[in-house]
Amino acid sequence: MKAYKIPEATVMRLSIYSRYLHQLIDDGVKSVSSDEIAHGVGVSSAQVRKDLAYFGEFGTRGVGYKVEVLYGHLMKILGLDRRWCAIIIGAGKLGSALALYQGFAARGFNVGAILDASPDKIGTKLGEIEVEPLEMMAQRIEEKNITIGIVTVPASAAQEVTDKLIESGVKAILNFSPRVLKVPGNVILRNVDLSVNLEVLSFNLNYLK
């Protein structure tokens, strides 16, 4: 994991705030206080103010935030005022689930291609996308202007696939494989361990019992 100036936990909270604000817009709400945001998403209002303060002053004292303005700022900060194109490497269960995951498009992420080494998978369709051979990597990344590579291959293949993604111009890697990957300093790497989600539950089950 790399350290950035903005803590990752802050980025994840900004993402949560933006979803809450989107819901408020849907509900026709025009302005909101940090207390209301805090209550709506389950953090302290001091935390909300601190997180937003990283990016300048958005609110007016005693009046709060204009919902649409703050939402627009947050989406811009998160880089979600544009669309991003991702390539999925590995069309196993997890890769297929991600290729079909509805939540990505809603937040501005397109899956531009999904590749696999197995002849059994190549040519099968996942929604609108056909699984293609690994040899298509460089071509698809270039023609679809793909910046994000999602790695869901077995651990033994993960580093090789990652090296090829980076050679082909990908700038960020989302790694679902259990392998610890090496990437150059100018490439962003995020490792996803799905069991963290269960650990938040086990912590609370344990803590509240």
Next chain:
Amino acid sequence: MKAYKIPEATVMRLSIYSRYLHQLIDDGVKSVSSDEIAHGVGVSSAQVRKDLAYFGEFGTRGVGYKVEVLYGHLMKILGLDRRWCAIIIGAGKLGSALALYQGFAARGFNVGAILDASPDKIGTKLGEIEVEPLEMMAQRIEEKNITIGIVTVPASAAQEVTDKLIESGVKAILNFSPRVLKVPGNVILRNVDLSVNLEVLSFNLNYLK
């Protein structure tokens, strides 16, 4: 999302610290400072000390932490000094991927059963587990002492399935469906949106460019 006394971001960091300490144990390291933990996982050392301070004093000033002792404490705090049994509802691509996910067992989570409504899926095998009909829910939860329900059904079915899980004795719900679920106050609910992982990348791509 519910607010607990310990921020969720802290719990997620404890989980990350515990993985780092596990690696140190594998490497034969006996003691570690908060600076070293901070450097190893990419947060500030003040953050490490603050997170650990929620749970009392573990370290010795100027000496640091005994790796194995701190690891044991963290695993206990996270509720990972015991095994938890989960049931997956929905044997689609995501449910199947989760049923086969190697990372769960490594952190103390067993998948005790996977259920689906579709006759096409019932009877198929995911690793060692056979997909069973939804009607088996109450029986499996009781006999396998299942506390965690993982919901990967379509949005339209998610609330009904969740209600049945809770009736059958599940105490925590991990929701992968896009539906906002209602649960009683004594049940822990965690919504997983996989696109948050991509947003951390888009933020950094945007921020570092």
